[in-house]
Amino acid sequence: MQRAGTSIRLNHVSKSFSIGRKTVAAVDAVDLTIEAGEFVSFIGPSGCGKSTILRMVAALEAPTAGQVTIGDLPPSEMAQHHRLGVAFQDHALLPWLTVRKNVELPFRIASRPVNDQQIDQLLNLVGLSEFDRARPKQLSGGMRQRASIARALILQPDVLLLDEPFGALDQVTRRHLNIELQNIWARNAITTILITHSVDEALFLSDRVVVLSGRPGRVVKVLPVPFGRPRSPSVMRDPLFHQLADDLTESLEGYVGSEEP
Amino acid sequence: MLTGLRTAKLLLVQISGIVGLIVLWQFWVAARGLNTIVLPGPMSVVLQLLNEPAVYFWNGLHTLALALAGLALGTLLGTTVAVVAWSSRLFEGILTPLGLIFSSVPIVALIPVIARILGYDVRTELAIVILISFFPLFVFTLKGLKALPPGASDLFQTLGATKRQHLAWLALPASLPSWLTGFRIAAPHAVLAAIVAEFLMGTSGLGHVLEGARSDLQMQRALAASLSATVISVTFFLLSAVLEQRLLRNR
Numbered sequence: 001m002q003r004a005g006t007s008i009r010l011n012h013v014s015k016s017f018s019i020g021r022k023t024v025a026a027v028d029a030v031d032l033t034i035e036a037g038e039f040v041s042f043i044g045p046s047g048c049g050k051s052t053i054l055r056m057v058a059a060l061e062a063p064t065a066g067q068v069t070i071g072d073l074p075p076s077e078m079a080q081h082h083r084l085g086v087a088f089q090d091h092a093l094l095p096w097l098t099v100r101k102n103v104e105l106p107f108r109i110a111s112r113p114v115n116d117q118q119i120d121q122l123l124n125l126v127g128l129s130e131f132d133r134a135r136p137k138q139l140s141g142g143m144r145q146r147a148s149i150a151r152a153l154i155l156q157p158d159v160l161l162l163d164e165p166f167g168a169l170d171q172v173t174r175r176h177l178n179i180e181l182q183n184i185w186a187r188n189a190i191t192t193i194l195i196t197h198s199v200d201e202a203l204f205l206s207d208r209v210v211v212l213s214g215r216p217g218r219v220v221k222v223l224p225v226p227f228g229r230p231r232s233p234s235v236m237r238d239p240l241f242h243q244l245a246d247d248l249t250e251s252l253e254g255y256v257g258s259e260e261p
Numbered sequence: 262m263l264t265g266l267r268t269a270k271l272l273l274v275q276i277s278g279i280v281g282l283i284v285l286w287q288f289w290v291a292a293r294g295l296n297t298i299v300l301p302g303p304m305s306v307v308l309q310l311l312n313e314p315a316v317y318f319w320n321g322l323h324t325l326a327l328a329l330a331g332l333a334l335g336t337l338l339g340t341t342v343a344v345v346a347w348s349s350r351l352f353e354g355i356l357t358p359l360g361l362i363f364s365s366v367p368i369v370a371l372i373p374v375i376a377r378i379l380g381y382d383v384r385t386e387l388a389i390v391i392l393i394s395f396f397p398l399f400v401f402t403l404k405g406l407k408a409l410p411p412g413a414s415d416l417f418q419t420l421g422a423t424k425r426q427h428l429a430w431l432a433l434p435a436s437l438p439s440w441l442t443g444f445r446i447a448a449p450h451a452v453l454a455a456i457v458a459e460f461l462m463g464t465s466g467l468g469h470v471l472e473g474a475r476s477d478l479q480m481q482r483a484l485a486a487s488l489s490a491t492v493i494s495v496t497f498f499l500l501s502a503v504l505e506q507r508l509l510r511n512r
Contacts, residue, residue, distance in 0.1 A: 059418065
């Protein structure tokens, strides 16, 4: 399996949107390489363009300047080859399909035979084996996100893109899912980008944390996370963890005021 | 047990309105001393229906067949055209105003035009029912094709779905509730359109009976035909409501 073989390159990427007659810069000259098999989180104040970065990697937006490449290919080609795994904050499960059918969906879109065994394994991994015939509306918010992550992983994609997948969940569920995600990810380290508001979440899961400034989003800090893997939840009680969390929070707070022009 | 009782109660409430209307009708006829040319009482209408059941049955069957065929073809056409409009902005731009115009033209004004083209026979009647059924299905299907669950369109793009897969796996299933609403609206309209067409074209069917009765001042006959038509129309509505409930049970 050519797992963990794909890096993501953001080559001086900028993105601006026109709103009416005004042009608003969302992302400004972000230059970053995410190594194959690396887990990188982007944190920043709201409206800093972190989701825009993910949307460019996910082939949902095109950069105004610079290039995004995954391996050697542009994101749109990766999408066409069904090599992207994406999970969104609003789970995007299809309400008329069961959990199992939702997780199967990428097989159908890729016109590949459905691998039932693989689906069983993955549903088991995310703790949804008992709920495979339930509809999304019968699930809790945390379960829906689990299903959505299972769907993102089912085709064993080259990169995993997570856009605030736990953003709408309560603290306890969120922590729980962080630990689960870390376990799932530890099995086969897949190049991952996580967009999040939570400093703790970013630190616990990532190899590097990228701090973005307020609009337009610029990289102000890249923090390598020194903890080894696999990580147990006890890492979160480490004094160093708290110190790093404080540092990150501080570098974020410097930009809170910058949201207003 | 309780739900059974509640359903019975609800049914009673719903029927009471209809029964009340019939009682009022009978009372009005008796109190004003109206003769049967002006307004016959409800009993005499029912007797008329039972007197000549074959007339109402066969003509009713004609109306039913016409409405069903027109509704089926109109549904097929409306859905197909909505999908075509969905598939390209250009087609949508062309088709939406056309649909709007056709729906706004009174059916009575359209009939002579269509009759000139297709001839004064059942083909024109069918064309009218198709036209009437077409519009709600076109509008509601198109609306439904765009009513996607949040994030689903982004998901399909990142999965590398083709336009056809977008349609088959996302837009069409998403449009089902809206499509059913369109169908539920179109179904009784199809019966109405069939009767109006029969009334104006006059070959057979309940509309034809109605027309004949009107010119002969046979009000019992006219009302009996109306009653048969109402039964068909309500049946259409109820069946489409049941269909809607069945298909959306899992949503």
